[in-house]
Amino acid sequence: MQQQCSPPVPPLVVVMGVSGSGKSTVGAALATHLGVAFVDADDLHPAANVAKMRSGTPLTDADRGPWLDAVGAELAGHSSTGLVVACSALRRVYRDRLRHHAPRTVFLHLSGDRDVLAGRMTGREGHYMPPTLLDSQLATLEPLDAGETGASLDLDRSVTELVAAGAAVVSGTEATPQ
DSSP, X not given: OOOOXXXXXXXXXXXXXXXXXXHHHHHHHHHHHHTOEEEEGGGXXXXXXXXXXXXXXXXXXXXXXXXXXXXXXXXXXXTTTOEEEEOOOOSHHHHHHHHHHOTTOEEEEEEOOHHHHHHHHHHOOSOSOOGGGHHHHHHHOOOOOTTSSEEEEETTSOHHHHHHHHHHHHHTSOSOOO
């Protein structure tokens, strides 16, 4: 008798971290590696949020709420096809809000040294997030808790290494790469 195998479940992944951590670069490369779509959550911010950040004013939880719901809806809308999203997801309550929409989401936290992050932010062009908001983001950041599905990855690694480590976490072959 032949045994039926169910097809693999397409992954839902959030590549998270503060601005300058490489979320968009790693997220896009991971999506390509996994064969799923990629969305940069920055593109889902309402114009008022972008204007606030561009002026150097940190967002409040009230500002983030509708945006997080839009990101969660994107994840939920791709549950049958898979998706990688680059999204700061700095606090546990933000990640819980995303999981409310898409419960099987895996979080990959790109973490690293403040000076490295500041250097990356200072060196990039065309992004609305000014380096002056880095410290407020770091103050807001809550690393993944033991009960959350995902892993923290050291952003000092190459994009290729981060994609390989992230893919291992998503496939369940590596529990907590550093």
